[in-house]
Structure formats: structure tokens, C-alpha cells
Amino acid sequence: QKEVEQDPGPLSVPEGAIVSLNCTYSNxxxxxxxxxxxxxxxGPELLMYTYSSGNKEDGRFTAQVDKSSKYISLFIRDxxxxxxxxxxxxxxxxxxxxxxxxxTRLFVxx
Amino acid sequence: xxGVTQTPKFRILKIGQSMTLQCTQDMNHNYMYWxxxxxxxxxxxxxxxxxxxxxxxxxVPNGYNxxxxxxxxxxxxxxxAAPSQTSVYFCASSYTGQGGGGGYTFGSGTRLTVV
Numbered sequence: 001q002k003e004v005e006q007d008p009g010p011l012s013v014p015e016g017a018i019v020s021l022n023c024t025y026s027n028x029x030x031x032x033x034x035x036x037x038x039x040x041x042x043g044p045e046l047l048m049y050t051y052s053s054g055n056k057e058d059g060r061f062t063a064q065v066d067k068s069s070k071y072i073s074l075f076i077r078d079x080x081x082x083x084x085x086x087x088x089x090x091x092x093x094x095x096x097x098x099x100x101x102x103x104t105r106l107f108v109x110x
Numbered sequence: 111x112x113g114v115t116q117t118p119k120f121r122i123l124k125i126g127q128s129m130t131l132q133c134t135q136d137m138n139h140n141y142m143y144w145x146x147x148x149x150x151x152x153x154x155x156x157x158x159x160x161x162x163x164x165x166x167x168x169x170v171p172n173g174y175n176x177x178x179x180x181x182x183x184x185x186x187x188x189x190x191a192a193p194s195q196t197s198v199y200f201c202a203s204s205y206t207g208q209g210g211g212g213g214y215t216f217g218s219g220t221r222l223t224v225v
Binding site: 002004031044045046051088091092094095098099100103 | 114141145150151152153154155158160166168169200202207208209210211212213214215216217218219221
């Protein structure tokens with residue numbers, strides 16, 4: 001069993017839809033949770049960084065962490081074609097090694 | 111701001127050849143990392159460094175070596191290239207180290223094929 005599981009998709013939605021991206025994990029020691037966006041043939045870029053449980057909002061993006069269920073989510077409101085990318089979740093226990101999910105490919109159709 | 115710069119962007123190697131992937135950052139970050147990304151797999155940590163002169167192994171270090179003589183540069187050396195090293199390599203840096211470093215800044219990657 002992988003430490004971090006992420007549905008690879010692809011997920012296809014119409015422009016303006018609310019998108020929900022999710023990851024599950026098995027290591028209860030994870031405390032730091034991140035979401036990265038990766039455009040084709042580019043490096044990942046940080047979208048959200050959260051510590052412990054709860055919600056964090058930044059513009060159209062909301063990150064949610066449920067440590068009791070070992071489940072994290074990224075919500076994108078009013079999705080745009082420019083949001084089409086691969087979204088990677090990542091987790092860390094507090095040390096130097098961050099574990100990444102395999103990524104979910106998202107397509108937003110105009 | 112250049113951020114994290116990787117060279118080359120693409121490279122084809124023959125089995126047994128060696129090469130160095132270059133990485134430099136201009137953000138004065140102490141912490142630097144090398145990851146590889148394979149299709150359907152998450153990013154895997156190869157090596158990381160907490161400062162000049164200090165490096166440590168990650169999850170998949172076999173077949174690779176690193177050095178960190180300056181804060182800015184963190185080259186990755188492949189000795190005796192094998193087809194299993196065909197991958198996309200990303201260098202990253204962060205201001206802090208633990209807890210995911212507050213988020214990493216990644217370079218644009220080096221796409222390596224070993225034939």
C-alpha cells in the first residue's frame with residue numbers, strides 16, 4: 001500500500017464548475033500538507049501549504065485536511081481553462097522528507 | 111528572479127555513460143533537493159542538502175551522487191547510466207527544511223532518456 005494515494009484521473013469538467021481533488025494517506029504522523037500544480041513539461045508550483053487539520057482558503061482555492069479520516073482535499077471554485085494541469089498532493093511528518101502523490105490530471109473545458 | 115535553474119532541459123545518454131545535471135538557485139535557500147518523476151508515480155526524493163557541505167540520501171539514491179560546495183549550486187551526478195534512470199529530474203529548494211520547507215520552489219526539470 002502506498003503511503004499517499006491519489007486518483008490519477010483524468011478529471012474533465014466544464015468551465016465554472018467546482019472541482020474537488022482528493023488524497024488519502026496511511027501514515028498518521030503526517031502533519032504538513034501541501035498541494036502543488038504542475039503544467040505540462042513544467043516543474044510543480046506550490047498552491048497551498050497547511051499544518052494539521054482544518055481549512056485554508058486562498059482566492060478560488062480551498063484546502064481541507066481531515067486527519068481523523070486521513071483524507072485531504074483541494075477545492076477549486078469557478079474553474080477556468082487555465083486551471084487545466086496535474087495536481088499533486090504532498091505530505092510531511094515534520095522532517096526533511098516529503099512524500100508526493102502521483103497526481104490527478106484535470107481538464108477544464110471552455 | 112530566476113528561482114531554480116536546471117540544465118540541460120533534455121538529454122539522451124547511452125548505457126554506461128555518465129553526466130551531471132546542474133541546478134542553481136538565487137534565493138539564498140539553505141535546503142535543496144533532487145527528485146525524479148516517473149509516469150504514474152509520485153516524485154521520489156533522490157538526495158537532499160541542508161547547507162553547503164552537507165548532503166544526505168533520500169528514498170532512491172542508488173546510481174546517483176551529489177555535492178554541495180556552495181549555497182547556490184547542487185549538481186546531481188549519474189555514473190554508469192542505466193535504462194532505469196530514464197526519468198524527469200527536478201531540483202527544488204526551500205527556505206526552511208523540516209515540515210515540507212514551507213513549500214518547495216522547483217526548477218523546470220531535466221528530461222533524461224538512457225538508451
